[in-house]
Every structure is written in structure tokens, then in C-alpha cells.
Amino acid sequence: MAEVMAYSKHYPICRGLLRPLTFIHSRECDSAGWSSSVARWAHNPEVVGSNPAPATITTMQSMQRSFVRNLDEHDVLKSYPSKFVNEYPHVCYLDGNSLGRLPKKTIDVINSFLTNEWGEKVVEGWTDWVDEAEHTGDLVGRSALGAESGQVLVLDTTSVNLYQLAVAAIKARPGRNTIIIDAANFPTDRYIMQGIAKQFGLNLVVIDNEDPRMSENELVTPELLQKYMSDDVALVSLQVVNYRSGCKQDIKGLTDVVRSYGALLLWDAAHAIGSVELDFDANGVDIAVGCTYKYGNSGPGSPAWMYVNKSVQHELQVPIQGWFAQENQFEMGPDFIRTTGMRGFQIASPSLLGLRSVQVAFQMIEEAGIGEIAKKCQTGTTLMVDLFDEWLEPLGFSLGTPRDPNLRGGHVALKHPDAEIIARAMRSDIKVIPDFRAPDVIRVAISPLTNTYEEIYEGFFRLKELVESKQYLNSTSADSRVR
Numbered sequence: 001m002a003e004v005m006a007y008s009k010h011y012p013i014c015r016g017l018l019r020p021l022t023f024i025h026s027r028e029c030d031s032a033g034w035s036s037s038v039a040r041w042a043h044n045p046e047v048v049g050s051n052p053a054p055a056t057i058t059t060m061q062s063m064q065r066s067f068v069r070n071l072d073e074h075d076v077l078k079s080y081p082s083k084f085v086n087e088y089p090h091v092c093y094l095d096g097n098s099l100g101r102l103p104k105k106t107i108d109v110i111n112s113f114l115t116n117e118w119g120e121k122v123v124e125g126w127t128d129w130v131d132e133a134e135h136t137g138d139l140v141g142r143s144a145l146g147a148e149s150g151q152v153l154v155l156d157t158t159s160v161n162l163y164q165l166a167v168a169a170i171k172a173r174p175g176r177n178t179i180i181i182d183a184a185n186f187p188t189d190r191y192i193m194q195g196i197a198k199q200f201g202l203n204l205v206v207i208d209n210e211d212p213r214m215s216e217n218e219l220v221t222p223e224l225l226q227k228y229m230s231d232d233v234a235l236v237s238l239q240v241v242n243y244r245s246g247c248k249q250d251i252k253g254l255t256d257v258v259r260s261y262g263a264l265l266l267w268d269a270a271h272a273i274g275s276v277e278l279d280f281d282a283n284g285v286d287i288a289v290g291c292t293y294k295y296g297n298s299g300p301g302s303p304a305w306m307y308v309n310k311s312v313q314h315e316l317q318v319p320i321q322g323w324f325a326q327e328n329q330f331e332m333g334p335d336f337i338r339t340t341g342m343r344g345f346q347i348a349s350p351s352l353l354g355l356r357s358v359q360v361a362f363q364m365i366e367e368a369g370i371g372e373i374a375k376k377c378q379t380g381t382t383l384m385v386d387l388f389d390e391w392l393e394p395l396g397f398s399l400g401t402p403r404d405p406n407l408r409g410g411h412v413a414l415k416h417p418d419a420e421i422i423a424r425a426m427r428s429d430i431k432v433i434p435d436f437r438a439p440d441v442i443r444v445a446i447s448p449l450t451n452t453y454e455e456i457y458e459g460f461f462r463l464k465e466l467v468e469s470k471q472y473l474n475s476t477s478a479d480s481r482v483r
């Protein structure tokens with residue numbers, strides 16, 4: 001037990017302790033017989049739901065499983081998974097970095113809003129609702145972004161907010177003609193920057209961090225960025241945690257480089273918020289955007305957020321001058337006069353249903369503490385890396401995520417030439433939910449409030465069996481546009 005305690009405490013920095021146990025586990029699993037095992041997971045929910053050791057598991061395997069269960073027992077966030085809707089406990093949901101689970105409380109809060117607020121008050125409700133984008137922004141800021149009040153709004157989408165702040169930044173740096181982005185940036189970010197470059201006749205410079213000779217795991221180091229900087233750069237845009245590799249960029253180091261050239265760095269923290277400590281104020285961040293539906297657990301299409309540091313609010317004007325940014329909004333005057341503060345960045349009426357979902361989820365994050373959440377991500381991803389070393393590397397996988405827990409967020413990239421069909425078979429045949437990202441990555445995540453460590457262990461165990469047996473080659477193709 002003492003060893004387990006020490007392991008639990010030090011696991012983020014002491015990787016490899018799992019190795020002797022998993023080695024025996026993996027040998028024993030070889031003789032377990034895959035197809036019967038997959039049938040067990042696919043068709044007998046109770047087996048995993050109640051977590052008994054399957055009949056074929058040996059003493060050493062049980063020890064291994066009990067070892068991971070001990071991590072769960074000592075997890076300070078262990079009360080949280082039961083606060084979320086989980087209709088299928090036999091499913092290992094490792095995709096909370098794509099869409100988080102539904103908090104049970106959200107159902108009550110939304111129902112109450114419908115009946116007691118919208119239903120009852122109708123238009124009178126706007127007296128209470130009108131400033132909720134700002135109030136919810138303050139909550140998101142203090143719970144997850146390390147931001148003091150008056151710097152965050154919850155509104156619109158990450159894509160729209162990115163466009164808004166990118167154009168504002170470029171206009172705030174007249175005479176400069178260059179935008180820098182990285183090749184591994186999220187598609188919407190790249191497409192939006194391509195459009196902005198075309199719209200304003202600017203040069204778009206792309207850091208080729210997909211080339212392993214330039215960068216490891218897509219990391220853009222301050223030294224690498226420095227090579228691209230000049231006095232012609234108006235804007236740099238990067239992700240805090242890269243959507244595919246899961247690498248975490250050096251927020252302060254990179255912000256300092258960009259600022260030293262008098263340019264602005266627009267961070268996309270969609271894959272970071274709710275999994276790492278961002279400390280925007282302390283890191284000197286000027287502008288950032290992100291979503292709330294991943295580790296933020298606020299629901300599909302829930303409103304996004306934008307952060308604008310107080311020190312630059314006065315110099316940034318977003319291109320869409322909506323009526324919510326107007327100084328005396330309800331005087332409905334003839335000309336646009338922008339108000340001060342964060343409301344000056346708001347376009348239009350907030351989505352109240354969306355905001356209420358964000359409030360529930362970020363109150364949970366605030367209560368749990370972003371420090372503990374980030375620690376659980378490090379422990380969970382360390383567990384994944386250890387399981388990868390023991391079970392997956394021998395099967396032809398490679399790791400696309402940094403091994404240093406400080407250099408990653410909540411997900412890990414498992415690379416394999418057959419990644420797309422394996423990811424599909426994981427969903428359909430073994431009830432483990434990852435996602436696939438082209439060209440060869442299976443992403444698996446720990447969402448600290450909704451996953452247990454055992455769920456991760458179990459998901460990796462089933463994946464190992466699936467690939468070892470090559471059963472995934474029999475999987476039928478998906479009929480969805482979504483991958």
C-alpha cells in the first residue's frame with residue numbers, strides 16, 4: 001500500500017514504475033484469446049460496469065488492475081465522474097478532449113431556466129440576462145484561465161472569435177504585413193488566417209512544425225519562432241495544446257518573443273482549457289480564444305470564449321461592430337460609439353441556454369480546482385505513455401506526444417499506419433471511444449472530471465487485444481461524415 005501511495009503521489013514525474021507489472025500482464029494477455037474477450041466487452045456491459053476481473057485475468061493482472069484502482073481510490077477528484085451522465089458504463093470514453101460528458105446538474109439547471117425564467121418571465125427576463133456573457137466570462141476566467149475579471153467574454157464560436165481578434169490585432173499594427181501560423185495548427189485557424197491574409201493583402205508565413213527535422217511532436221519552441229520574427233510581423237497565432245500531437249507550447253516564452261517584436265500573439269486554447277493551468281494574466285498573454293465543449297463539458301456547440309488582457313483592450317477593435325458593444329446600447333443611436341471594457345468586444349445577444357451550461361460546468365471546474373485537474377491530466381497521460389510502452393509499441397504504434405508531462409495536455413497521440421481503421425474498430429467492436437486525426441493519429445484523452453484511471457487502463461487493454469489479433473481489419477467502414 002505504501003508503494004501505491006508513493007506511486008500515486010509521484011507518478012507524474014516517476015514514469016516507468018508500471019513496467020514490471022504490465023510486462024507480465026501483457027504476456028498473460030497473449031494467451032487470453034482475443035475474440036472471446038472482445039465479445040465479452042462488446043456484449044456484456046455488466047462485466048466492465050461492475051468491474052469484476054474477467055475470468056482470464058491472472059493474479060498478476062488483478063494486481064495490476066488493483067494498482068490502477070488504487071490510483072482511483074486516492075484520486076482527490078474521484079467524486080466527480082458520478083456527477084456526469086454515463087448511460088453505458090462498459091464504454092471507455094477517451095474522447096472528452098473532443099466533446100465532454102453532460103453534467104447531471106445541467107439537466108436541472110436548463111429545465112429550471114426553461115420553466116422558471118424563459119417560460120415565466122419571457123421578455124422581462126432580459127433585465128437579468130443581458131450581461132451574462134460578461135459574468136460567465138469572469139467565471140471561466142477565474143476558474144480555468146488565470147484571468148482577473150473584466151477580460152473574458154463567453155460568446156459565439158472559437159472560429160468567429162479567432163477571426164474577430166485576429167483582424168483587430170492586425171488593424172492595431174498598421175504598416176506591418178506578415179502573419180505567422182504553424183502548419184500543425186487546427187484547420188479552422190489556418191483557413192481563417194488564409195482568408196484574412198487574402199482579404200487584407202498580407203503575407204502568411206507558415207512554420208513547418210509537421211516536419212520532424214524542424215520540430216519534435218509539433219512543438220514550436222521560442223528559438224524556432226524567433227527565426228521567423230521580424231518587425232514586419234503583426235500577428236502570430238498558435239495553439240496552446242496542439243489538437244493532434246497534444247504537445248503543450250511554452251505560453252510565456254513564446255508570448256515574450258512575439259511581444260519583443262511589438263507584435264501580438266493570438267492563442268487558441270480550445271484543446272487546453274480544463275486540462276492545464278493557463279495562467280494567462282501571469283504569463284503576459286494579450287489575446288486568446290477557445291471553446292467550452294471539450295474538457296469544459298458545456299455541451300455540443302456551447303458558446304466559446306475570448307480573452308483580451310486589460311492592457312490591450314483599448315487598442316483593439318473587432319471588425320463586427322454589433323449593438324452589444326455600443327456605449328448606450330438601448331438608446332439605439334445613429335452611429336456606433338464603442339463602450340469600454342469587455343462588452344466592447346461583444347457582437348450580439350448571448351445564448352442563454354448555452355451560457356447556463358457553461359456556468360454549471362465551470363463552477364465544477366472552479367470547485368475541483370484547475371491545479372488538481374491539471375495534475376490528474378499529467379498522471380493519466382503518464383499512465384497512457386507507460387501502457388503504450390508496454391503494450392502498443394511492440395504492435396507497431398509510435399508515440400506522437402512529448403514524454404515530458406509538462407509538455408502535454410490531456411490527450412496522447414498514438415500513431416499507427418492503420419490508425420483510421422483501428423480507431424473505427426475501437427468504437428464499433430470494443431467500445432473504446434477515441435478519435436482519428438489524419439494522417440495516422442488515434443487520439444485518446446483523460447478528461448479529469450469524468451474519467452477514472454481504470455477506464456484508461458481498460459481502454460488500452462482492449463486496444464492492445466484488438467490490434468494484437470488483427471481483428472480490426474474485419475471492421476466495416478463508417479457511414480458518417482465525422483471522423
Ligand SMILES: Cc1ncc(COP(=O)(O)O)c(C=O)c1O
Nearest residue numbers: 157158159186188243268270271
Ligand atoms: C484547437 C481548435 N480550434 C478551433 C476549433 C473550432 O471550434 P468551433 O467549431 O467551435 O469554432 C476547434 C474545434 O475542435 C479546435 O479544436
